[in-house]
Amino acid sequence: MKKQIKILILEDNRTDADLMLRQLRKSEINFVDKIVETRKMFEEALDTFSPDIILSDYSLPTFDAVSAFHLLKSKNLSIPFIIISGTIGEENVVQLLKDGVTDFASKNNLLTLPQKVLRGLRDAEETLEKIEILEKLKIQTAALLIANDKLVLQNDEKEKKAVELLNVNKELLAFNFVSSHDLQEPLRKIQIFISKIRQDETTTMSESGKNNMERIQVAATRMRQLIEDLLAFSRVSTTERKYEMNDLRVIIEDVKLELVDSIKQKDAVIDIIGLVPGNMVTFQFRQLLYNLISNALKFSKDDLQPRITIESSIIKHADLKLRGVTPQMKDKNYWNLSFKDNGIGFEAEYNDLIFVMFQRLHHSQEYSGTGIGLAIVKKIIDNHNGIITASGVLNQGATFEIYIPIKENLKLIRKVVKHKLVSA
Incomplete structure (x- = not known):
């Protein structure tokens, strides 16, 4: 993670913005910030400020978080996007998370904001690393294709080994893509909702509900381990x-x-x-x-x-x-x-x-x-x-x-x- 991160805040209420910044400074996160409140200022900041993460109010007089997030996607920018609001409904939260918003924090409870910021930045770094790994695997697969062409004229045993190696790398490339996105993304959403429920609903939750939440947490952890085990299995000889x-x-x-x-x-x-x-x-x-x-x-x-x-x-x-x-x-x-x-x-x-x-x-x-x-x-x-x-x-x-x-x-x-x- 960078020594100093850039945080862009889309917020028209200066008091709310100051509360966010105060909470982030308590966590000793090293950052510089920029506060904007209009679409024009937001677009300019994307080009000139180049933020590492965006914190956005859900609704502003002339602009809103949904429009800002769609603008971000239209520019093909993979910047973590956290919505901070005190009025957004749970159905809206669910839909936004499905659309790809990184996380949600309530203005009434900013204690977890630093943790959500760090997690969003960490997930973004991991995604970038996985993309780089996939690109390297594509290059390796292409290299293996060239190597296979050279081995065609050799004896049958060497040709068989080359084909097997090529197939393994093709499967590994496909498996890495699924494990890094199609499998990891739903799991991350599950863990976000588990964290939100345990933070916001624990005082009103029955013992049975708490036990069920614990089972969900265990199952999510098991799922992550299973994904990692399967990925390791695809790489290791039997x-x-x-x-x-x-x-x-x-x-x-x-x-x-x-x-x-x-x-x-x-x-x-x-x-x-x-x-x-x-x-x-x-x-x-x-x-x-x-x-x-x-x-x-x-x-x-x-x-x-x-x-x-x-x-x-x-x-x-x-x-x-x-x-x-x-x-x-x-x-x-x-x-x-x-x-x-x-x-x-x-x-x-x-x-x-x-x-x-x-x-x-x-x-x-x-x-x-x-x-x-x-x-x-x-x-x-x-x-x-x-x-x-x-x-x-x-x-x-x-x-x-x-x-x-x-x-x-x-x-x-x-x-x-x-x-x-x-x-x-």
């Missing part, structure tokens, strides 16, 4: 992950606990049948099951109780072809996970397309999401050298079949299964 034998029971119960509200709301039933242990990266399979179960709940039918069936078994190499699946490894048996639901399903033509990054079969207004959930599932299975297939029947449900080659002795797996059954 060979650095720890594989372990797991029968998925603990993972499924953990996912059910996280989705407990959705499960109760939908009155969903999750049937677990004969889970056979498999060798897997536990945290990746937790994400896989979370994505599949949350998708099944999201795309359930309104007039039918959602039912999800999860089953695993061992498939012999010879039997794999009978299922229409081509084994990737010779003479290997496969661990099979079958996941079925009775939701809205999809047409057969989308069986392969459904795993494509950002591919959505439904409009965002019908079903929320970013279109990366099943792409992440596919990537996790690829990391395990496995195969995943999807088959849907419109208005009847969807089935996902996962096949992972077994490296361990089949007798060892059966021994583990037997031990777990006895322990249970």
